[in-house]
Amino acid sequence: MRANGVALSVGAAMAGAALLLCGLALGEPRPDKFAIPGTDFQIPLGPSAASSAPPSPALVDAIGKWIAATIDLRPVSERPAFRFAPRAMLADLRYGRILAGAKAGAMTGYDPTRPAPDIVAFYDRSTKTIYLADDWSGNPVHLSVLVHEMVHHFQNVAGLRYPCPEAREHLAYLAQNKWLALFGSGLEAAFGLDRLTMLVKTNCIN
Numbered sequence: 001m002r003a004n005g006v007a008l009s010v011g012a013a014m015a016g017a018a019l020l021l022c023g024l025a026l027g028e029p030r031p032d033k034f035a036i037p038g039t040d041f042q043i044p045l046g047p048s049a050a051s052s053a054p055p056s057p058a059l060v061d062a063i064g065k066w067i068a069a070t071i072d073l074r075p076v077s078e079r080p081a082f083r084f085a086p087r088a089m090l091a092d093l094r095y096g097r098i099l100a101g102a103k104a105g106a107m108t109g110y111d112p113t114r115p116a117p118d119i120v121a122f123y124d125r126s127t128k129t130i131y132l133a134d135d136w137s138g139n140p141v142h143l144s145v146l147v148h149e150m151v152h153h154f155q156n157v158a159g160l161r162y163p164c165p166e167a168r169e170h171l172a173y174l175a176q177n178k179w180l181a182l183f184g185s186g187l188e189a190a191f192g193l194d195r196l197t198m199l200v201k202t203n204c205i206n
Ligand SMILES: [Zn+2]
Pocket: 006, 007, 008, 148, 152, 169, 172
């Protein structure tokens, strides 16, 4: 069974995750902008970062350039489409796609009677669309979610094949962690994803 989409689910830590800005001493004023390394694109920080608008083409291109320079993945020129949806709907979409693409009896690990997992983003490979939770904003932690899903878009457009869904996750989480490191954070600090959890999420062990 091969899922048609790739979802990112995290703990509740995301919403309130605090970020430390690299190289800042206590008492120094915090910068209100951050230039994405290797690009001249600046992302706003602080309260001005909040935005419910879809990521701009310039932001998507800058993040794509950063991803290609940071991890072993060739960039693609085709941009993904974006849609916003409530978190519960993201779970329905994600598992609906899996159910639609699964043969009878092939589903494991999904019980529709259980509460929806805390899915904050989802990449639909068939429509090349990144679905973001409707509380997504342009802050650095939320942008790390965009980085993660952009990696899946790159993988999809390039037609890369992986032995299991977890193997596809490896590069996505690697890029996301490197992005968070730009802000003095990481997957564990921002999302509560510890080393053992990451081992399970990124290796073909099932
Ligand atoms: Zn993923």
